[in-house]
Structure formats: structure tokens, C-alpha cells
């Protein structure tokens with residue numbers, strides 16, 4: 740990923756939650772799609788781990804402005820490779836947003852701690 744993108748993400752999130760090292764990224768580039776049919780992921784991606792909705796909003800505004808693809812990532816258990824993009828992307832892991840205040844079953848939504 741271009742350094743200017745990484746720097747911008749760090750300015751939104753702080754250094755610690757913006758990951759570019761390939762060894763740390765590897766598990767986030769693929770889901771549970773069988774290897775035989777899985778597309779090759781873009782290895783030049785950047786992983787971010789936001790915890791506040793405001794961080795996600797800022798990341799999405801930036802990505803939209805710069806036309807960078809964003810892949811939201813839950814457990815990575817999808818079976819049709821939708822968590823994999825061959826383009827360099829921002830992988831937006833939701834793993835830290837695990838403090839749920841309310842589950843709205845009717846709207847299939849959860850309200851996380853702000």
C-alpha cells in the first residue's frame with residue numbers, strides 16, 4: 740500500500756492498529772473459501788482495527804475520496820471469497836468492536852459501545 744495511505748490511516752487510528760507487515764496480514768487476506776476456488780488476494784493491502792464508529796466513518800470517507808477498496812471483515816468465515824480482493828485494499832477488521840450494548844434483532848443490527 741502506498742505510504743501516504745498508511746500515514747493517513749495512522750493519523751486517524753494511531754500507529755498501533757494499522758498493520759502492513761505481511762506475516763501479520765496473511766490471516767486477513769483470505770476467508771474459509773476452499774483454496775482451489777479462492778482468488779489470489781492482493782498482498783499489498785493494509786489492515787486496520789478500529790474500535791470507535793467515528794474511526795470507521797473517517798476511514799470510509801478517506802477511502803471513498805481516494806477510490807481505495809475497503810473490505811469489512813468479521814470472523815473471516817465466509818465461503819465465497821467476498822473477504823478477498825485482488826486489489827490493494829484497506830482490510831477493516833471489526834475484531835475489536837466486541838462490546839455490544841444492544842442487539843436489535845428486527846433490524847439485524849447491534850449497537851456497539853462508543
Ligand SMILES: Cc1cc2nc3c(=O)[nH]c(=O)nc-3n(C[C@H](O)[C@H](O)[C@H](O)COP(=O)(O)OP(=O)(O)OC[C@H]3O[C@@H](n4cnc5c(N)ncnc54)[C@H](O)[C@@H]3O)c2cc1C
Pocket residue numbers: 770771810811812813814815816817818821822833
Ligand atoms: C463451517 C461453516 C458453516 C457454515 N454454515 C452456514 C450455514 O449453514 N448457513 C449460512 O447462511 N452460512 C453458513 N456459513 C457461512 C457463514 O454464515 C458466513 O461465513 C458468515 O456470514 C460470514 O461472517 P463473518 O463475520 O465471518 O464475515 P467475513 O467472512 O469476514 O465476511 C463475509 C462478507 O461480509 C462482509 N462483512 C463482514 N463484516 C461486515 C460488516 N460488519 N458490515 C458489512 N459487511 C461485512 C465481508 O466484507 C465479506 O464480503 C458457514 C461457514 C462455515 C465456515
